[in-house]
Amino acid sequence: MKMFHTAASNIPNFPEFVIVTLLDELQVDYYDSNIRRAVPKQDWSNKITEEDPTYWERQTQIGLGAQQTFKGNIEIAKERFNQTGGVHVFQWMVGCEWDDETDKVNGNWQYSYDGEDFIVYDLKTETWIAPVPQAVPTKHKWDNDKADLAYTKNYLTTECRDWLKKYVEFGRSSLMRKDLPSVSLLQKTPSSPLTCHATGFYPDRADLFWKKDEEELHEDVVKGEILPNHDGSFQMSVDLDLSGLKDEDWGRYSCVFHLAGGQEVSKRLDKRDIRTNWKTNDGGLHPGAAAGGVLGAIAVVVLAGVGFIIYKKKPPQGSSSTSKSDTSSSSGEEAMQSMLKTSS
Template structure:
């Protein structure tokens, strides 16, 4: 998956009759909602602009409609599993994938009950299938409702992608206000010097080493572009020369981004040592995101290996809305 692809993913879960929801973009929580307070609380500064905008009411109404649907679903599921009491969990993961270069998009829709897959939608064939006997009745019922299936196809192909694009636009405006952070790093005196550039957006950046004012491309290794968990990017360039070489000459790491130039002169005082953690790709896997939010413990049970692998593909932009009931 390339860096131009984006994914909108929504997760719903129900344990009895109170719904809470969290939306996350690239593993970072952007809002919180539950059916008791009936409020959408922003978790990122750029979401505050969205809450004051025209589409906020529509977005909140979607959460409220999901609440009502989940109440019905968990009641029906308890009947199908011949359960009259106890605590039971209903989860749903759905969303869409969109490529901003080709315009291609694809939807997905998965339901789970008590930690197991219950019913899944095959978007190519536009029909549901189930891995459990208790899901057969629901599968036939939903597959026979061709009008509803067509509405779902329209939603995943258009409305879902529209929401994804809207949130990407809001985040883009906020990210473009930022300034690239440039650091010179070195593990030890015999290691290469690293020019590490992070927190920049959009992704286009040029990193050049200068030697005494002239471009120096020998003994230089430029690493691939990496996405950060907050939607920005990072990139590193290694200068492989011995210390006495850069002590005798002036080496400068020059970074160009969006028409602006940033420079770091290579000196012993400028180098940050033992700071290799800054070089770690800051993509946050879904599991870490869920661990950071205590109430996601129930949802973690449902995530199967296939869904987890799809969610954590490098280079994808994610918007995750996770709802559960308790």
């Protein structure tokens, strides 16, 4: 489970403040400063209200409060870096991984400004790491707050794990499903590498590779990363250099998709199955274009990938927009800002 709070300054067509929660890369909820409310992004997210009817209302109120805090913290960050204007982004990312076989938990809590790490919590040493000089005052302040250090550790190792387990139980039917992909052979021009593209699979524990006869190929092959689709499924591709391939050997090659658990999809290399947008000598489209359409850019949804924030906030209880109150006499938002106002 990963939770992102993103604040942006002077970015056209982008909200000033966004909250997103991801569970195994599947978006669970969403809040931004334009719609000004927290909304579930999965049908099973609504199961939370069966136990807690006011859950989404509280999420909205906390999002509204955090929105104002973030706006102030960008100004604080600009002061730290001696900046007066321009485009700026900062984020907070907090999350945990849970192994349901060993019950092992790993946690991550970090902040960045303008795409660079600002300050990161080290779970092993239970201290803060300051990668930049501007974060040193914050590190000293937070390292001296023993109660907050204990809370941060407890959240990452216990509370986050408990919420992750609850979310997994709510979304078990979706998260435990196994979907095989559609597999296509794509080529831009006759001299381009041949791309085997698999899309629509779930989960992302999968592999895609070329093989000759029954042996996996490692030479003349370039494998891409697994990327998310807008519907929560995944896609990936692997390229094969055809420059040294003899015509009589085409039938010996195949692209194989392997999903965790043993399910496979295999597509044998056949010129008739190649989808392309290059033209034949007579000016017409290659037969593969008529059969499958034009090879174009693959659209990828990127969620909250601009950098991590630097504001110090108690983490959510089950969602990225739920905050835990500070124990100080000041409000949570005031306390967040004051942590960055430490003089340098």
